Amino acid sequence: MIFFLYGEDTYRSRQKLKAIKEKFKTSDKSGVNLIVLDGEKTPIKNICQEILTVPFLYEKKLIIIENLQRRKGGGQDEIVKLIEKDKIPKSSVIVLWEEGDVLRNTKIFNLLNRPKYAEKFSLLTETQLTKWVEAEIKNKKIKIETPALKLLINYVGSDLWQMANEIEKLTAYVKTKKEKQNIITVFDVNLLVKSKLDDNIFNLTDALGNKNKKLALKLIGEQIQGGFSALYILGMLTRHFRILLQVKELLQNEYSFISPADPAIRQKIAKDLNLHPYVTSKALYQSKNFSLEELKKIHQSLLSVDIKLKTTNLDPRLLLDLLTNQACS
Numbered sequence: 001m002i003f004f005l006y007g008e009d010t011y012r013s014r015q016k017l018k019a020i021k022e023k024f025k026t027s028d029k030s031g032v033n034l035i036v037l038d039g040e041k042t043p044i045k046n047i048c049q050e051i052l053t054v055p056f057l058y059e060k061k062l063i064i065i066e067n068l069q070r071r072k073g074g075g076q077d078e079i080v081k082l083i084e085k086d087k088i089p090k091s092s093v094i095v096l097w098e099e100g101d102v103l104r105n106t107k108i109f110n111l112l113n114r115p116k117y118a119e120k121f122s123l124l125t126e127t128q129l130t131k132w133v134e135a136e137i138k139n140k141k142i143k144i145e146t147p148a149l150k151l152l153i154n155y156v157g158s159d160l161w162q163m164a165n166e167i168e169k170l171t172a173y174v175k176t177k178k179e180k181q182n183i184i185t186v187f188d189v190n191l192l193v194k195s196k197l198d199d200n201i202f203n204l205t206d207a208l209g210n211k212n213k214k215l216a217l218k219l220i221g222e223q224i225q226g227g228f229s230a231l232y233i234l235g236m237l238t239r240h241f242r243i244l245l246q247v248k249e250l251l252q253n254e255y256s257f258i259s260p261a262d263p264a265i266r267q268k269i270a271k272d273l274n275l276h277p278y279v280t281s282k283a284l285y286q287s288k289n290f291s292l293e294e295l296k297k298i299h300q301s302l303l304s305v306d307i308k309l310k311t312t313n314l315d316p317r318l319l320l321d322l323l324t325n326q327a328c329s
Contacts (some may be wrong), residue, residue: 001094002096002112002117003020003093003117003119004096004113004118005098005118005119005121006097006101006118006119006120006121007100010121011159013119016119016121021034027058028062032058033058033060033062037064037065037066039068039070040067040068040070040071044078044079051079051092052088054089055091061093062093062095065094065095065096069103069108076106083112096108123158133163137184142171143182143183143184147186148186152166155193156229157232170189170192170193173188203215204216204219204220206286208240208241208328209286210289211289213325213328216328217324220320220321221317230319234302234309241295244283244290245295245296247284250273251265254272266281298323298327305319305320305323
């Protein structure tokens with residue numbers, strides 16, 4: 001028997017792998033016949049030997065081979081031959097697990113990419129993600145308000161590793177609340193989830209505010225790859241540039257008679273815009289990098305991207321990259 005597990009959603013593929021292990025251990029509690037091999041580095045002759053060797057004291061042997069497709073210098077053909085010539089013993093259960101997507105033009109992929117063997121774990125759609133989060137929270141014996149559920153998904157996106165971690169934190173938190181209602185609220189999500197994500201994205205807003213295009217593009221790529229919602233990223237960028245625009249307008253209109261270097265300017269702007277002094281200081285510094293007209297155009301572009309993200313199927317990464325190019329030009 002052969003299982004071929006792959007796809008971008010490594011959380012669910014790992015969960016599937018874990019389930020296979022646990023089922024196997026119900027018959028082989030010692031785990032003596034559970035073998036996990038690094039398919040990228042283990043000598044191919046050792047892998048083949050494990051496949052062909054009979055189990056010790058039990059009827060079945062589970063061999064997990066991770067990331068065989070990453071292997072350099074060949075070796076996969078030996079596994080292909082064993083499968084094609086039906087030389088794999090009935091006692092050997094093989095799981096080929098790949099981290100992320102895989103190469104499609106290989107013999108082993110073409111051989112195994114069929115319902116009999118393969119299961120692909122793609123990133124969940126928004127509807128699927130909503131159902132997954134609801135099920136996970138229900139399993140924790142707690143509830144979540146609908147607005148809080150939407151907010152949680154907007155903040156975290158499709159990264160199930162982080163989502164599972166956030167659900168654990170939220171579960172532990174609500175069970176300590178005095179109300180003892182075991183319900184996750186919008187306040188809870190903002191308190192425990194948003195603050196962490198804000199920290200992660202500060203570097204990105206700073207890079208854009210300082211017109212560091214290379215760093216900004218790199219950080220946007222990391223945020224998207226990490227599964228963060230494009231709408232959340234855009235929301236943070238919109239807030240940042242709105243502050244820069246407001247600060248620039250005050251400097252040119254209300255406080256044009258005060259030198260930007262005067263310490264009093266920070267206090268006045270912080271009070272007028274209800275900003276933390278630290279945020280105000282950054283905005284004062286970064287607003288020098290833009291003219292008032294530039295900031296107005298960027299603000300309009302942010303609104304335009306927001307509409308496109310909500311009404312079209314355009315690539316979110318492409319839209320954010322184009323926005324970055326404009327802001328850093």
